[in-house]
Every structure is written in C-alpha cells, then in structure tokens.
Amino acid sequence: MTVRETLQRAGIQPTRIRLALAEYLFDGTDKHVTVQQALDILRERRMLPSLASLYNTFNEFCRVGLIRKVTLDGGAAWFDTNMAPHYHLYHEDEGRLEDIPLDALKITGRPQLPRGASVRRIDIVIRVGRD
Amino acid sequence: MTVRETLQRAGIQPTRIRLALAEYLFDGTDKHVTVQQALDILRERRMLPSLASLYNTFNEFCRVGLIRKVTLDGGAAWFDTNMAPHYHLYHEDEGRLEDIPLDALKITGRPQLPRGASVRRIDIVIRVGRD
DNA sequence: GTACGTGCAAACGTTTTGCAGCGGG
DNA sequence: CCCGCTGCAAAACGTTTGCACGTAC
Numbered sequence: 001m002t003v004r005e006t007l008q009r010a011g012i013q014p015t016r017i018r019l020a021l022a023e024y025l026f027d028g029t030d031k032h033v034t035v036q037q038a039l040d041i042l043r044e045r046r047m048l049p050s051l052a053s054l055y056n057t058f059n060e061f062c063r064v065g066l067i068r069k070v071t072l073d074g075g076a077a078w079f080d081t082n083m084a085p086h087y088h089l090y091h092e093d094e095g096r097l098e099d100i101p102l103d104a105l106k107i108t109g110r111p112q113l114p115r116g117a118s119v120r121r122i123d124i125v126i127r128v129g130r131d
Numbered sequence: 132m133t134v135r136e137t138l139q140r141a142g143i144q145p146t147r148i149r150l151a152l153a154e155y156l157f158d159g160t161d162k163h164v165t166v167q168q169a170l171d172i173l174r175e176r177r178m179l180p181s182l183a184s185l186y187n188t189f190n191e192f193c194r195v196g197l198i199r200k201v202t203l204d205g206g207a208a209w210f211d212t213n214m215a216p217h218y219h220l221y222h223e224d225e226g227r228l229e230d231i232p233l234d235a236l237k238i239t240g241r242p243q244l245p246r247g248a249s250v251r252r253i254d255i256v257i258r259v260g261r262d
Numbered sequence: 263g264t265a266c267g268t269g270c271a272a273a274c275g276t277t278t279t280g281c282a283g284c285g286g287g
Numbered sequence: 288c289c290c291g292c293t294g295c296a297a298a299a300c301g302t303t304t305g306c307a308c309g310t311a312c
C-alpha cells in the first residue's frame with residue numbers, strides 16, 4: 001500500500017507535508033521521533049514545513065490512529081509508529097526510545113479498580129542506563 | 132520524628148517554606164500533588180510562597196530523596212511522597228493519581244538489554260476511566 | 263468558489279533562571 | 288557577617304491557536 005493510500009484510508013487528505021512526513025514515518029521500520037527530529041529530517045529532504053504545521057500533522061496522524069503519542073518526562077513528546085500494544089525501553093544515556101514487544105513482559109495481578117471503571121491503557125517504561 | 136528533623140537529616144535547612152510544605156506532605160498519608168495544588172494549600176494556611184520558590188522547594192525535596200517526581204502527560208508534574216518502589220493508577224476522569232503497591236503487580240520477563248546497561252527504574256501507569 | 267492546508271506570530275502553561283534583597287545561623 | 292533562601296520578573300521550553308493567505312479540487 002502506498003503512503004498516499006494510507007492517508008486516504010485514514011480519511012485525511014494527502015497533502016505535501018502529510019505525504020512527506022508519512023513517507024518518512026511509514027518506511028517499514030518502527031520509529032520513535034519527536035516533532036523537532038522530524039522537522040530536521042524533513043528539512044534534509046528539502047521540505048520546509050513550519051513547526052506549527054508539523055505539530056498539526058502529528059496530531060492529525062494521532063487522531064486518525066496512524067501513530068501514537070508517548071510522553072516520557074517533562075520534555076518533548078515522542079511519536080510512535082508502532083500501533084500494536086507494546087511497552088517501551090528508554091535509554092537514559094542516549095535519550096532513545098525502543099519498543100518492548102507485548103509478549104516480552106507478562107503482568108499478573110490487577111489493582112483494585114473502582115466499580116464502573118475499566119482499564120484504558122497500561123503504560124510501561126523500563127528505563128535503562130550504562131552501569 | 133518531627134518534620135524539622137526530617138529536613139535536617141536530609142541535609143537541607145528547615146526554612147519557613149520548606150517546613151510548611153513538608154508539614155503538608157509528610158502528615159502521615161501518601162500524597163500526589165502538583166506544584167499548583169500545593170501552592171493553593173499553602174495559601175489556605177496563610178503561607179504565601181512564590182511559585183518559583185515552591186518549584187525550588189519541590190526540586191530540592193526530590194534531590195535529597197524525600198519525594199519523587201511523576202510525569203504523566205504533557206501537563207504539570209506530580210510529586211509523590213511514597214518513596215517505596217510502587218506503580219501508579221491514574222483516574223483519567225478525575226485527574227487523580229493513586230499508588231499501586233509493588234506486590235499488587237508481578238512483572239515477569241525481561242527485555243533484551245544492551246550489554247553494560249542495567250535497569251534504573253520501571254514506570255508503570257495503569258490508566259482507568261468510567262465505562 | 264469553497265473548504266481546508268499552511269505559515270507566521272502570538273499566546274499558552276509549565277518550569278527554570280538571574281538577580282536583588284532579606285533573614286537566620 | 289555571611290551564606291543561602293526568597294520573591295519577582297523575565298526567559299525558556301514545548302505546544303497550541305488565531306488569522307490571513309494559498310492551493311487543490
């Protein structure tokens with residue numbers, strides 16, 4: 001499926017910036033990027049989107065379920081192209097985020113939930129660093 | 132142990148703002164508060180610290196290991212008075228954070244770590260909401 | 263022509279910082 | 288007396304928004 005088709009199926013127009021960002025994000029390898037990193041990459045590719053438009057584009061991709069946002073610390077948000085349920089490994093020294101497949105961790109036990117409430121999501125970040 | 136002693140043992144001077152914040156935070160019940168919430172509470176108690184000083188105080192408490200910072204979404208950071216290893220339950224509807232005791236969840240399996248790297252921390256947030 | 267994508271600048275919420283002044287050991 | 292806490296203001300940072308312009312269908 002072409003990137004253009006991906007956008008169309010998601011119900012958003014395949015405009016220049018969206019195509020350029022999608023071509024980078026959906027090149028076959030899972031990615032974790034910040035808006036700033038993506039801006040730098042698009043600039044190398046002679047696209048010169050404004051920061052605001054890039055934020056809009058990322059948010060739009062999130063809204064239609066093409067990517068998801070990962071918030072780590074106070075800093076910039078990460079966007080993750082892997083939409084399958086999974087967890088994260090964060091390399092503190094490198095400031096790099098990596099996927100942990102769902103089946104690599106097993107969580108047993110459930111905390112007491114208030115009645116009428118249900119689990120929306122389970123976020124797990126394993127933070128590692130050099131010894 | 133008095134709050135004053137707690138601060139002294141942590142190696143920081145028990146000044147007015149620090150005492151007032153510590154008296155609130157360490158009253159015996161575990162707490163999760165944002166800086167803004169703490170400011171409101173201290174104001175009710177006739178303390179009128181500046182926002183900047185309150186940030187400094189929270190950061191100082193973090194630095195000496197009296198509390199720890201929990202970052203959830205892009206918004207304001209939470210400070211947690213429970214220093215024992217544990218996980219978190221986040222009530223999305225109420226915007227409220229709650230502790231999950233360490234033994235309520237069991238995690239088995241370890242992701243592949245790069246050699247020479249070790250786990251610094253495991254952050255787990257279970258997000259719940261009304262059905 | 264209309265709807266919407268885009269760029270720019272400004273506003274926003276949170277947090278940090280620089281600096282002058284005050285106050286406690 | 289001196290170190291360092293405090294307050295204020297400004298700036299920094301990531302992000303969002305308002306608005307005018309452009310562009311594609």
